[in-house]
Protein backbone atom coordinates (compact mmCIF):
# COMPACT_ATOMS: atom_id res chain seq x y z
CA UNK A 407 0.00 0.00 0.00
CA UNK A 408 2.89 2.36 0.93
CA UNK A 409 4.46 1.57 -2.45
CA UNK A 410 1.28 2.57 -4.27
CA UNK A 411 1.06 5.86 -2.35
CA UNK A 412 4.71 6.71 -3.07
CA UNK A 413 4.34 5.74 -6.74
CA UNK A 414 1.28 7.99 -7.01
CA UNK A 415 3.40 10.96 -5.85
CA UNK A 416 6.36 10.27 -8.21
CA UNK A 417 6.55 12.17 -11.61
CA UNK A 418 7.07 9.87 -14.67
CA UNK A 419 7.46 10.60 -18.45
CA UNK A 420 4.92 12.52 -20.59
CA UNK A 421 1.98 14.60 -19.25
CA UNK A 422 -0.63 12.18 -20.72
CA UNK A 423 1.17 9.20 -19.23
CA UNK A 424 1.51 11.05 -15.94
CA UNK A 425 -2.23 11.88 -15.81
CA UNK A 426 -3.29 8.31 -16.75
CA UNK A 427 -0.82 6.57 -14.52
CA UNK A 428 -1.50 8.82 -11.55
CA UNK A 429 -5.25 8.20 -11.93
CA UNK A 430 -4.57 4.49 -12.09
CA UNK A 431 -2.29 4.64 -9.07
CA UNK A 432 -4.72 6.75 -7.07
CA UNK A 433 -7.39 4.13 -7.79
CA UNK A 434 -4.98 1.40 -6.63
CA UNK A 435 -4.26 3.39 -3.49
CA UNK A 436 -7.98 3.70 -2.72
CA UNK A 437 -8.50 -0.04 -3.31
CA UNK A 438 -5.51 -0.82 -1.06
CA UNK A 439 -6.83 1.39 1.73
CA UNK A 440 -10.24 -0.28 1.37
CA UNK A 441 -8.72 -3.79 1.55
CA UNK A 442 -6.59 -2.81 4.57
CA UNK A 443 -9.69 -1.45 6.34
CA UNK A 444 -11.64 -4.66 5.65
CA UNK A 445 -8.74 -6.81 6.91
CA UNK A 446 -8.50 -4.69 10.06
CA UNK A 447 -12.27 -5.03 10.60
CA UNK A 448 -11.99 -8.82 10.25
CA UNK A 449 -9.12 -8.99 12.77
CA UNK A 450 -10.91 -6.77 15.30
CA UNK A 451 -14.18 -8.58 14.58
CA UNK A 452 -12.72 -12.02 15.37
CA UNK A 453 -11.34 -10.77 18.70
CA UNK A 454 -14.53 -9.01 19.82
CA UNK A 455 -17.08 -11.33 18.16
CA UNK A 456 -19.36 -11.65 21.19
CA UNK A 457 -19.30 -7.89 21.94
CA UNK A 458 -20.04 -6.89 18.34
CA UNK A 459 -22.84 -9.40 18.29
CA UNK A 460 -24.40 -7.94 21.46
CA UNK A 461 -24.40 -4.40 20.06
CA UNK A 462 -25.79 -5.30 16.62
CA UNK A 463 -28.32 -8.04 17.36
CA UNK A 464 -29.62 -7.51 20.87
CA UNK A 465 -31.14 -4.09 20.22
CA UNK A 466 -33.86 -5.87 18.23
CA UNK A 467 -34.22 -9.25 19.84
CA UNK A 468 -34.71 -8.28 23.51
CA UNK A 469 -38.20 -7.17 22.50
CA UNK A 470 -38.84 -10.44 20.61
CA UNK A 471 -37.86 -12.53 23.65
CA UNK A 472 -40.26 -10.50 25.82
CA UNK A 473 -43.16 -11.28 23.45
CA UNK A 474 -42.35 -14.98 23.13
CA UNK A 475 -41.48 -15.75 26.77
CA UNK A 476 -44.66 -13.93 27.86
CA UNK A 477 -46.73 -16.19 25.56
CA UNK A 478 -45.58 -19.42 27.26
CA UNK A 479 -47.56 -20.90 30.18
CA UNK A 480 -45.97 -20.80 33.63
CA UNK A 481 -43.63 -23.73 34.26
CA UNK A 482 -42.88 -24.28 30.54
CA UNK A 483 -39.67 -25.91 29.37
CA UNK A 484 -38.22 -24.26 26.27
CA UNK A 485 -35.47 -25.19 23.81
CA UNK A 486 -33.80 -21.99 22.51
CA UNK A 487 -32.23 -22.76 19.12
CA UNK A 488 -29.43 -20.32 18.30
CA UNK A 489 -29.39 -18.82 21.80
CA UNK A 490 -26.33 -16.66 21.03
CA UNK A 491 -24.59 -14.86 23.91
CA UNK A 492 -27.78 -14.79 26.02
CA UNK A 493 -27.76 -11.00 25.80
CA UNK A 494 -31.38 -10.91 24.63
CA UNK A 495 -32.59 -13.53 27.09
CA UNK A 496 -30.73 -12.33 30.22
CA UNK A 497 -32.71 -9.04 30.62
CA UNK A 498 -35.78 -11.23 31.15
CA UNK A 499 -34.31 -13.13 34.11
CA UNK A 500 -37.02 -11.95 36.51
CA UNK A 501 -39.82 -12.96 34.10
CA UNK A 502 -38.12 -16.36 33.68
CA UNK A 503 -38.04 -16.78 37.48
CA UNK A 504 -41.60 -15.50 38.05
CA UNK A 505 -43.02 -17.80 35.36
CA UNK A 506 -40.75 -20.67 36.50
CA UNK A 507 -39.54 -21.23 32.94
CA UNK A 508 -36.72 -23.70 32.20
CA UNK A 509 -34.60 -22.88 29.15
CA UNK A 510 -32.02 -25.02 27.38
CA UNK A 511 -30.11 -23.11 24.71
CA UNK A 512 -27.97 -24.44 21.86
CA UNK A 513 -25.66 -22.49 19.57
CA UNK A 514 -22.90 -23.71 17.28
CA UNK A 515 -20.64 -20.64 17.82
CA UNK A 516 -18.35 -21.48 20.74
CA UNK A 517 -17.45 -17.79 21.39
CA UNK A 518 -21.14 -16.99 21.89
CA UNK A 519 -21.73 -20.00 24.13
CA UNK A 520 -18.74 -19.02 26.30
CA UNK A 521 -20.17 -15.51 26.69
CA UNK A 522 -23.59 -17.02 27.51
CA UNK A 523 -22.06 -19.33 30.15
CA UNK A 524 -20.29 -16.33 31.77
CA UNK A 525 -23.63 -14.53 32.05
CA UNK A 526 -25.22 -17.61 33.63
CA UNK A 527 -22.36 -18.02 36.11
CA UNK A 528 -22.74 -14.38 37.25
CA UNK A 529 -26.53 -14.48 37.76
CA UNK A 530 -28.07 -16.91 40.30
CA UNK A 531 -31.54 -16.58 38.72
CA UNK A 532 -30.25 -17.60 35.30
CA UNK A 533 -28.10 -20.31 36.87
CA UNK A 534 -31.18 -21.93 38.40
CA UNK A 535 -33.20 -21.86 35.17
CA UNK A 536 -30.98 -21.72 32.05
CA UNK A 537 -28.41 -24.11 30.54
CA UNK A 538 -26.45 -23.70 27.30
CA UNK A 539 -24.63 -26.17 25.09
CA UNK A 540 -22.39 -25.64 22.08
CA UNK A 541 -24.12 -27.65 19.34
CA UNK A 542 -25.83 -27.30 16.01
CA UNK A 543 -29.58 -27.72 15.69
CA UNK A 544 -28.82 -30.63 13.34
CA UNK A 545 -26.93 -32.44 16.14
CA UNK A 546 -29.86 -34.69 17.05
CA UNK A 547 -27.90 -36.56 19.74
CA UNK A 548 -27.28 -33.35 21.76
CA UNK A 549 -30.92 -32.30 21.35
CA UNK A 550 -31.98 -35.73 22.65
CA UNK A 551 -29.61 -35.41 25.64
CA UNK A 552 -31.08 -31.98 26.43
CA UNK A 553 -34.60 -33.38 26.12
CA UNK A 554 -33.74 -36.22 28.53
CA UNK A 555 -32.11 -33.86 31.06
CA UNK A 556 -34.33 -30.74 30.81
CA UNK A 557 -37.40 -31.69 28.76
CA UNK A 558 -39.61 -32.85 27.31
CA UNK A 559 -39.90 -29.34 25.92
CA UNK A 560 -43.22 -27.53 25.73
CA UNK A 561 -41.83 -25.39 22.97
CA UNK A 562 -38.82 -24.50 20.86
CA UNK A 563 -37.81 -20.94 20.00
CA UNK A 564 -35.78 -19.64 17.02
CA UNK A 565 -35.01 -15.94 17.60
CA UNK A 566 -33.33 -14.49 14.53
CA UNK A 567 -31.73 -17.84 13.82
CA UNK A 568 -33.98 -19.81 11.45
CA UNK A 569 -32.93 -18.22 8.17
CA UNK A 570 -29.25 -18.49 9.07
CA UNK A 571 -29.58 -22.25 8.92
CA UNK A 572 -28.73 -23.99 5.66
CA UNK A 573 -31.92 -26.08 5.77
CA UNK A 574 -34.56 -24.20 7.84
CA UNK A 575 -37.24 -26.86 7.25
CA UNK A 576 -34.94 -29.62 8.61
CA UNK A 577 -34.07 -27.31 11.55
CA UNK A 578 -37.77 -26.87 12.43
CA UNK A 579 -38.28 -30.65 12.27
CA UNK A 580 -35.17 -31.34 14.39
CA UNK A 581 -36.47 -28.99 17.09
CA UNK A 582 -40.01 -30.40 16.87
CA UNK A 583 -38.62 -33.91 17.50
CA UNK A 584 -37.77 -32.92 21.11
CA UNK A 585 -40.96 -30.91 21.74
CA UNK A 586 -43.90 -32.75 23.34
CA UNK A 587 -46.97 -33.57 21.21
CA UNK A 588 -49.23 -30.49 21.15
CA UNK A 589 -46.28 -28.18 21.92
CA UNK A 590 -45.28 -25.14 19.88
CA UNK A 591 -42.38 -23.83 17.80
CA UNK A 592 -41.90 -20.06 17.86
CA UNK A 593 -39.88 -18.13 15.27
CA UNK A 594 -39.15 -14.42 15.39
CA UNK A 595 -37.32 -12.91 12.42
CA UNK A 596 -37.31 -10.01 9.98
CA UNK A 597 -38.35 -10.73 6.38
CA UNK A 598 -37.96 -8.54 3.31
CA UNK A 599 -40.91 -6.78 1.69
CA UNK A 600 -38.73 -5.03 -0.87
CA UNK A 601 -35.07 -5.66 -1.56
CA UNK A 602 -32.74 -2.71 -2.24
CA UNK A 603 -30.34 -3.41 -5.15
CA UNK A 604 -27.23 -5.45 -4.22
CA UNK A 605 -28.46 -6.18 -0.65
CA UNK A 606 -29.07 -9.85 -1.48
CA UNK A 607 -25.39 -10.15 -2.52
CA UNK A 608 -23.94 -8.03 0.29
CA UNK A 609 -25.87 -9.54 3.24
CA UNK A 610 -24.26 -13.03 3.19
CA UNK A 611 -20.81 -11.37 2.85
CA UNK A 612 -21.25 -9.18 5.96
CA UNK A 613 -20.16 -12.05 8.19
CA UNK A 614 -16.58 -11.73 6.93
CA UNK A 615 -16.38 -8.12 8.11
CA UNK A 616 -18.48 -8.33 11.28
CA UNK A 617 -18.13 -12.03 12.28
CA UNK A 618 -21.93 -12.06 12.51
CA UNK A 619 -23.70 -14.37 10.11
CA UNK A 620 -26.76 -12.44 8.89
CA UNK A 621 -27.80 -15.34 6.65
CA UNK A 622 -29.50 -15.06 3.29
CA UNK A 623 -31.99 -12.32 2.57
CA UNK A 624 -35.40 -13.92 3.15
CA UNK A 625 -38.55 -12.48 1.64
CA UNK A 626 -41.98 -12.64 3.29
CA UNK A 627 -43.05 -15.05 0.54
CA UNK A 628 -40.02 -17.36 1.11
CA UNK A 629 -40.70 -17.32 4.88
CA UNK A 630 -44.29 -18.46 4.34
CA UNK A 631 -43.11 -21.25 2.05
CA UNK A 632 -40.54 -22.46 4.66
CA UNK A 633 -43.33 -22.72 7.25
CA UNK A 634 -45.69 -24.47 4.80
CA UNK A 635 -42.94 -26.92 3.72
CA UNK A 636 -42.32 -27.87 7.37
CA UNK A 637 -45.76 -29.53 7.37
CA UNK A 638 -46.66 -28.12 10.80
CA UNK A 639 -49.93 -26.25 11.29
CA UNK A 640 -49.34 -22.49 11.31
CA UNK A 641 -51.13 -21.17 14.40
CA UNK A 642 -49.90 -17.58 13.98
CA UNK A 643 -47.82 -15.54 11.54
CA UNK A 644 -48.06 -11.87 12.44
CA UNK A 645 -45.99 -8.68 12.59
CA UNK A 646 -44.57 -7.99 16.07
CA UNK A 647 -45.91 -4.77 17.60
CA UNK A 648 -43.25 -2.14 18.42
CA UNK A 649 -40.57 -3.85 16.34
CA UNK A 650 -39.51 -3.54 12.69
CA UNK A 651 -42.36 -2.70 10.30
CA UNK A 652 -41.21 -0.65 7.30
CA UNK A 653 -41.90 -0.74 3.53
CA UNK A 654 -38.64 -2.75 3.21
CA UNK A 655 -38.94 -5.31 6.00
CA UNK A 656 -41.00 -6.47 8.95
CA UNK A 657 -40.39 -8.56 12.06
CA UNK A 658 -42.77 -11.50 12.44
CA UNK A 659 -43.69 -13.86 15.27
CA UNK A 660 -44.70 -17.22 13.84
CA UNK A 661 -46.10 -20.09 15.93
CA UNK A 662 -46.23 -23.65 14.57
CA UNK A 663 -48.07 -26.51 16.26
CA UNK A 664 -46.41 -29.86 16.88
CA UNK A 665 -49.08 -32.53 16.19
CA UNK A 666 -50.71 -34.13 19.27
Ligand SMILES: C[S@@+](CC[C@H](N)C(=O)[O-])C[C@H]1O[C@@H](n2cnc3c(N)ncnc32)[C@H](O)[C@@H]1O
Nearest residue numbers: 467488489490494513514515542543565566567
Ligand atom coordinates in the same frame (compact mmCIF):
# COMPACT_ATOMS: atom_id res chain seq x y z
C1 LIG B 1 -29.01 -13.53 14.96
S1 LIG B 1 -28.37 -14.58 16.18
C2 LIG B 1 -29.69 -14.56 17.36
C3 LIG B 1 -29.25 -14.91 18.74
C4 LIG B 1 -30.33 -14.85 19.84
N1 LIG B 1 -31.29 -15.88 19.64
C5 LIG B 1 -30.99 -13.49 19.83
O1 LIG B 1 -32.11 -13.39 19.31
O2 LIG B 1 -30.39 -12.52 20.30
C6 LIG B 1 -28.55 -16.17 15.46
C7 LIG B 1 -27.83 -17.27 16.23
O3 LIG B 1 -28.08 -18.52 15.60
C8 LIG B 1 -26.91 -19.31 15.71
N2 LIG B 1 -26.98 -20.40 14.73
C9 LIG B 1 -26.94 -20.28 13.38
N3 LIG B 1 -26.99 -21.49 12.79
C10 LIG B 1 -27.06 -22.40 13.81
C11 LIG B 1 -27.15 -23.82 13.85
N4 LIG B 1 -27.16 -24.55 12.73
N5 LIG B 1 -27.24 -24.42 15.06
C12 LIG B 1 -27.22 -23.68 16.20
N6 LIG B 1 -27.13 -22.34 16.22
C13 LIG B 1 -27.06 -21.70 15.04
C14 LIG B 1 -25.80 -18.29 15.48
O4 LIG B 1 -24.56 -18.75 15.94
C15 LIG B 1 -26.32 -17.10 16.25
O5 LIG B 1 -25.88 -17.09 17.58
